[in-house]
Amino acid sequence: MNRRELIASVAAIATVSLASPVWAQDEPLKVGFIYVGPVGDGGWTYQHDLGRQAIEAEFGDRVETTFIESVPEGADAERALTQLALAGNKLIFATSFGFMDATVNVAAKFPDIKFEHATGYKRSENLSTYDARFYEGRAVMGTIAGRMTTSNKIGYIGSFPIPEVIQGINSSFIHARKVNPDVDMRVVWAYSWFDPAKEADAAAALIAEGVDVILQHTDSTAPLAKAQEAGAIGFGQASDMANFKPSPRVSSIIDNWAPYYIERVGAVLDGTWESKGTWAGIGDGEVEIGEITDAVPAEVKAEAEALRDQIGSGAYHPFTGPLKKQDGSDWLAEGQVATDEELSGMNFFVEGITAQIPK
Amino acid sequence: MIDLSTFLPILMAASTPILFAALGEMVTERTGVLNLGVEGMMIVGALAGFAMAVATGSPVLGFVAAAVAGAAVSMVFALLTQYLLANQVASGLALTLFGLGLAALFGKTYEGVKAPAMASGPLGLNWVIWLGLLAVPVIWWFLNRTRPGLILRGVGENHDAAHGLGHPVRRVRIMAIAFGGAMAGIGGAFISIAIVLQWTEGMTAGAGWIALAIVVFSNWTAPGVLAGAWLFGGVTALQLQLQAGGANVPVQLLSMAPYLATILVLVVISALQKYSRRAGLGAPGSLGQNFHALR
Numbered sequence: 001m002n003r004r005e006l007i008a009s010v011a012a013i014a015t016v017s018l019a020s021p022v023w024a025q026d027e028p029l030k031v032g033f034i035y036v037g038p039v040g041d042g043g044w045t046y047q048h049d050l051g052r053q054a055i056e057a058e059f060g061d062r063v064e065t066t067f068i069e070s071v072p073e074g075a076d077a078e079r080a081l082t083q084l085a086l087a088g089n090k091l092i093f094a095t096s097f098g099f100m101d102a103t104v105n106v107a108a109k110f111p112d113i114k115f116e117h118a119t120g121y122k123r124s125e126n127l128s129t130y131d132a133r134f135y136e137g138r139a140v141m142g143t144i145a146g147r148m149t150t151s152n153k154i155g156y157i158g159s160f161p162i163p164e165v166i167q168g169i170n171s172s173f174i175h176a177r178k179v180n181p182d183v184d185m186r187v188v189w190a191y192s193w194f195d196p197a198k199e200a201d202a203a204a205a206l207i208a209e210g211v212d213v214i215l216q217h218t219d220s221t222a223p224l225a226k227a228q229e230a231g232a233i234g235f236g237q238a239s240d241m242a243n244f245k246p247s248p249r250v251s252s253i254i255d256n257w258a259p260y261y262i263e264r265v266g267a268v269l270d271g272t273w274e275s276k277g278t279w280a281g282i283g284d285g286e287v288e289i290g291e292i293t294d295a296v297p298a299e300v301k302a303e304a305e306a307l308r309d310q311i312g313s314g315a316y317h318p319f320t321g322p323l324k325k326q327d328g329s330d331w332l333a334e335g336q337v338a339t340d341e342e343l344s345g346m347n348f349f350v351e352g353i354t355a356q357i358p359k
Numbered sequence: 360m361i362d363l364s365t366f367l368p369i370l371m372a373a374s375t376p377i378l379f380a381a382l383g384e385m386v387t388e389r390t391g392v393l394n395l396g397v398e399g400m401m402i403v404g405a406l407a408g409f410a411m412a413v414a415t416g417s418p419v420l421g422f423v424a425a426a427v428a429g430a431a432v433s434m435v436f437a438l439l440t441q442y443l444l445a446n447q448v449a450s451g452l453a454l455t456l457f458g459l460g461l462a463a464l465f466g467k468t469y470e471g472v473k474a475p476a477m478a479s480g481p482l483g484l485n486w487v488i489w490l491g492l493l494a495v496p497v498i499w500w501f502l503n504r505t506r507p508g509l510i511l512r513g514v515g516e517n518h519d520a521a522h523g524l525g526h527p528v529r530r531v532r533i534m535a536i537a538f539g540g541a542m543a544g545i546g547g548a549f550i551s552i553a554i555v556l557q558w559t560e561g562m563t564a565g566a567g568w569i570a571l572a573i574v575v576f577s578n579w580t581a582p583g584v585l586a587g588a589w590l591f592g593g594v595t596a597l598q599l600q601l602q603a604g605g606a607n608v609p610v611q612l613l614s615m616a617p618y619l620a621t622i623l624v625l626v627v628i629s630a631l632q633k634y635s636r637r638a639g640l641g642a643p644g645s646l647g648q649n650f651h652a653l654r
Contacts, residue, residue, distance in 0.1 A: 038463065038560035040470045070561060155603065188602040189610055195564040196555040198595065201373050205599040208365040225473070225556040243473070356607040 029269055031055060032089035033067035034080045036096035037194040043219035043238040044193065044255070045069065048095045048118075051257030058262045062269060073098025081106040085113050091268050093261070094118065096193070097162060103127060114273055116264060119164055121344060123275055130260055133281030134164065135171040135343070136311045137253035138215070139318035140289050140304050141235050144251060145213040146176030146183050147300040148233060155186045155206030157216040157223055159193050161357050163346040165217045170350045171318045172215050177352055179303070186211055187355040196222035207232055224248050233295065240290040251304070252290030259285055279340060282312040319343065324351035366600055371488050372554060374592025376401070376546040376563075378491045380570035381577065381584045382498055383542025388574055389502065390535040391515035391645035395451025396436050397543050398567025399458020404429040404544025405551040406462040409558045410469060412548075418477045421552050422487060422545055429544020430537040432458055437536045441529050444649045459561065469558040477553055485553050487545070492585075494542075499581035511535060515643035518650040528650050543567065569617075576621040578628065579643065591617045 033052055037045040052065050066089065071080045077099045084092050085106060093116045094103040100120040107115040107127040115127040123129055145154045154176055158165045169187060176183045186209055188202045199218045203226035206214055214234040216223045221241050227234040227248040236244070236252025243249075260278065267273040280286035289308050292301045310316040321332030326349040332338060349357060380397050387394050407428030412421030436454045439445040480486030502508040514521045514531045522528050550566065551558055569591055576590075577583025598613040628641050 040463075040467065040560045042470060042559065186603050186605060188599055190599075191610065191614065192564070194561070196557075196559050196562045197373075197376070197550050197564060197566065198599075200554050200556075201369065201596060202599045202603075204369050204372070205596070205603040208362070208369065208600065209603040211603070220555075220559055220562075221557060222555045222559075229556070354605050355602070358607075358610050 028062055028064040029059075029091065029265065030087070030089040031063055031065045031265060032084035032087070032092040033065065034071045034077060034084065034092075034094050034099065035067060035069040036071060036073060036098065037219055038070050039067070041194055041219050042221050042241060045095070045219065046239050047255045048093070048257055051261040052093075054258035055261050055265050059265060059269070063265060071099075074102070077102035078105055081115075082109070085110045090114065091116070091265060091273075097160075097164065114268060121277070123277055125275055128264070128275045128277065130264075130278040130280075131164070132255055132257075132286045133279060134253060134255075134287060135167040135318055136281045137287045137289060138168040138171040139175045139311060140308050141215055141251065141253065142172035142175030143179055143304050143307055144235075144292070144296060144300060145172065145215060146178070146180035147303070148250070148296065149176075149180065149183060149213045151210045151212045152180065152182045153184050153186060153209065153211045154213040154215065155188065155203075155209070155211035157199060157202045157206070157214065157218055158187055158189045159218050160191060161189060163344055166346045166349070166357065167343055168215075168217055169353070170346070173353055174323070174350060175307070175318070185353055185355070187353070189358060190218050192218065194219045196220040199223050200226045203227060203232075203234075204230075236290050242290070245291070246293035247295035249290075249293070250295045251292040254288040254290050256286055256288050279344075282308060283314060325349070326351055326353055366596065368484055369600065370589065370593045370596040371484060373596045374588040375485075375488050375491050376549045376554070376566050377570045377573060377591055378585065378588035379494070379546030379549065380543040380567060381573040381588055382491075382494055382581065383539035383546075384570055385574045385577060385579055385581065385584050386498060386502070386511070386542075387535045387539035388646055389515045389579060389643055390511055390532045391518055391643050391648060391650075392440065392532050392536055393447045393451065393647040394433070394436055394454070394536060394539055395448060395571065396433070396454025396458065396567075397539075397570050398563060398565065399455035400429045400432055400540045400543035401458075401547030401550075401563045401567045401570075402462040402561070403432045403458045403547070405547035405563060406466050406469070406558060407544065408548025409474060409551040410465075412474055412552050413469065413472055416475045418475060418552050421474075422548050425544040425548030426541035427544070429540040429542070429547070431540070432461070433536050433540025433543075434533075436540075437533045440649060441533055441536075444651060447647050447649065455567065463560045466558050466560055470560075472557065474552050474556045485549075487549055487553060495581045495585045502581065512643070515645055518645045518648070522650070522652060528652075532650075543570070546570070572618065572621050575642075576617075576624050578624065578641070587617075587621075590620065 035045040039049045068080045071077050091114045095118045097119045103117045104122050117129050119131045120129045173185045190198050190202050200222040203223040207230045212232045214227050216237045224234045224244045233248045233250050236249050238255050240252045241249050317337045319338035321336040322334045323332040325331045404425035408421040408425030411424035412418045439450040440447050510526050514528050518528045573587035576587040601608045
């Protein structure tokens with residue numbers, strides 16, 4: 001194919017995708033995904049890919065899915081999204097916070113293609129956002145952590161200081177303190193979603209400081225491997241990480257994207273798709289708590305499961321007052337519950353955490 | 360605030376993969392060959408070493424397999440650049456991409472598998488860490504005090520002159536490329552077998568590129584490579600340890616520091632080029648240039 005033909009065919013594909021707003025039912029709906037890590041990360045991206053497979057299982061011949069993995073956050077994301085758009089995908093999922101601006105830009109260029117961006121907050125006519133209330137799961141993990149620590153030091157490996165991660169740190173800490181007033185939390189920022197060697201080093205640094213329960217908001221299983229070596233415990237993150245059962249992985253937060261993905265693909269197929277923001281949690285089945293193993297005493301397990309059910313039924317919100325901010329100023333009064341706006345822009349630690357959020 | 364007895368082991372472990380890879384690349388570059396495929400060779404070594412360690416239950420055999428695999432993929436680069444005279448920069452980048460893809464493909468069956476435990480050596484440190492430290496004086500001695508070492512450097516400084524003196528330029532370079540591949544393979548395997556204890560795709564996460572920066576920082580000397588590896592590894596370990604200790608450190612500044620130092624070294628070397636060349640400092644004269652005997 002010479003250059004002129006190539007340009008012509010690219011233009012043709014672009015024209016076709018721009019000029020056919022109504023979905024023809026006879027050929028399969030093409031659905032594209034971009035992932036921030038490799039499918040085999042065993043965590044975040046792995047779960048999104050399970051969601052993609054669930055779409056194929058649900059709709060069979062009516063859909064055709066493709067994905068591009070390990071897409072760096074930044075300019076490359078824009079190229080990958082454009083590539084998916086030009087390849088005829090009618091619904092495109094961008095599955096990392098850092099893809100936000102790239103997705104906004106590409107969505108503006110392809111008004112007839114529907115975009116879905118995970119964990120972001122910028123929406124438009126053809127761009128929806130969806131997120132999971134991970135902090136609900138963190139509350140359960142925090143409870144187990146507070147009960148299980150013997151050194152009264154728990155550690156948290158954060159990825160980037162963004163609201164989603166800060167919510168998790170605050171929620172874990174609040175609930176660890178609730179069951180164990182002496183607990184102290186150490187926070188280490190890895191500045192990466194996926195860097196197994198660095199995550200392992202971060203876990204080693206925490207363990208050297210006397211931490212014996214490690215929570216993580218990074219995507220690899222490396223911190224669990226390190227915890228196992230040192231006799232500490234930890235939790236599966238994003239995925240069940242069942243290989244590390246029964247210890248060091250004593251429980252896990254599982255992101256179950258399948259119901260949402262199936263719902264959205266279904267909406268495109270029957271023409272009811274519209275742009276919206278979704279934030280689902282334990283009650284919707286989007287956040288699941290993985291099996292709590294026998295390494296945890298029965299009463300702690302029961303306590304954690306009770307909390308999970310209370311959150312799931314809506315009877316309890318993990319951010320319920322009285323709560324103060326780190327600087328000692330009042331945040332939530334007795335019985336007051338944090339609003340979604342407050343949570344989605346959360347940029348402060350709660351009272352009692354000694355670490356500072358990097359500026 | 361920082362306990363040296365806990366910090367030093369973390370520093371040594373964090374710097375070992377880049378120490379191996381950078382030592383290997385330094386020797387390769389000393390023969391005038393710029394191999395940008397370090398990352399690719401590391402990841403292949405990480406997978407091969409892990410696979411062998413799992414299959415045999417022996418981490419030692421794992422490291423041997425990693426060295427062999429690293430050297431084997433580096434031969435692709437050797438074939439391209441030494442026989443087909445392809446551009447070294449492009450071939451090296453291709454090797455990195457090839458290695459990442461190859462390891463990802465064959466690594467699928469090893470996801471979620473755990474590595475066999477390693478016996479720790481003296482002072483509770485893994486014996487591979489000691490091997491890395493030992494390699495520094497050995498390589499220094501080889502390059503500066505032995506005849507083959509001087510020939511190797513001669514080939515890198517001026518391949519035409521070395522050829523004129525009857526030295527086998529191509530053979531020396533191929534051996535150095537294989538050595539660099541083997542060292543990168545061991546460095547990669549250290550990540551999968553000793554640090555992370557499992558295989559995950561893309562697990563070297565840019566360590567190979569850091570190794571390349573360290574070679575420049577080291578001014579192409581073995582002790583310099585050690586200093587660079589400890590600086591890069593040390594800063595990573597230090598900032599994590601400071602954070603875990605509850606100190607509020609400007610993480611971004613610390614992470615930036617080794618790269619700033621590398622740029623500074625480059626600036627100084629080129630600013631003082633007249634003096635540094637006389638003192639035997641700076642990049643090898645034929646670095647990155649292909650050699651053809653008939654030219």
